[in-house]
Amino acid sequence: MTAKPGVLFDVDGTLVDTTYLHTVAWWEALRRFGHDVPMAEIHRGIGMGSDKIIDHLLGTDRDQDADPELTTAHDVLYGAWWERLRPLPGAADLLRACAGRGLAVVLASSAKEAELAILRKVINAEDALTAATSSSDAAQSKPAPDILQAALDQSDVDPHRCVFVGDAVWDVKAAAALDIPCIGLACGGTSAAELTEAGAITTYADPAALLRDLGQSPIAKLG
Incomplete structure (x- = not known):
């Protein structure tokens, strides 16, 4: 494949x-x-x-x-x-927009399987997803890169033609371990400055902000 x-x-x-x-x-x-x-x-x-x-x-x-x-x-x-969980602004639309560009969309989560099922229901964008990981797919969680490697393996995504979108310094560090560029979102409460200092290639406030700039973002260069 x-x-x-x-x-x-x-x-x-x-x-x-x-x-x-x-x-x-x-x-x-x-x-x-x-x-x-x-x-x-x-x-x-x-x-x-x-x-x-x-x-x-x-x-x-x-x-x-x-x-x-x-x-x-x-x-x-x-x-x-x-x-009572709620999606962050623009979450589902962002996933669908990425899929609409012909990109594989993969949830690289280390949540337990039951919790991941709830999270997927909250996001409500199953039609856009190529694959999704859970804690059972990785020996160690972030900042170890195991869950990202599992996401690559399950989706056949090219590690040289992908980006990771995350909200924590630990996301940036996990991506760096595999030389995957990381886009940082500040909606998890970690500032854009901290994410940039950790190595994020660019930052946005939330999924909606990334969606608005999608055509100029690093994601646009993947296709």
């Missing part, structure tokens, strides 16, 4: 407005286990998977036996918001 050009998309905080909900869920879960971590610190770690964020916030020199229970507490707390 011939590799094709495509766009890989992070989902949480990039296409669906979940970043601060994850922050609050981790904050409450951590407090239940005796860890008082400021929300600002938690927010800056969002984008990592649960296999990375707990170590990032609490360090590795600690008793890790309760980590599975802590992760479950986060998942339960966050799951209470599932039915």
Whole structure:
């Protein structure tokens, strides 16, 4: 099968407005286990998977036996918001516009499968998708590049003719590990300046802003 050009998309905080909900869920879960971590610190770690964020916030020199229970507490707390999740402005239209240019559109998510199903329903652009990944497709979450490699493998996207769209510094770092250019969106709460400093090739406020500039964006050069 011939590799094709495509766009890989992070989902949480990039296409669906979940970043601060994850922050609050981790904050409450951590407090239940005796860890008082400021929300600002938690927010800056969002984008990592649960296999990375707990170590990032609490360090590795600690008793890790309760980590599975802590992760479950986060998942339960966050799951209470599932039915109220909303897409970020322009999310579905952006995916369809990319597909309309003949590009493969791939969701490179490390969400668990049940959660990803909800996120896909919220985005409501199944007709535009070529493939989608979940946490079961990667040994490690971002900033490791595993989930992006899985997205490439599942979609036959040419790694030399693709870009990744994400909202977190960890997205930019994961893309850099595979030499994939990353477009940063500030709608997850990480500033354009921080995303640029991390290595994003350009930044936009949200999916709608990228859609408005699609013809002049790096995506336009992929076809």
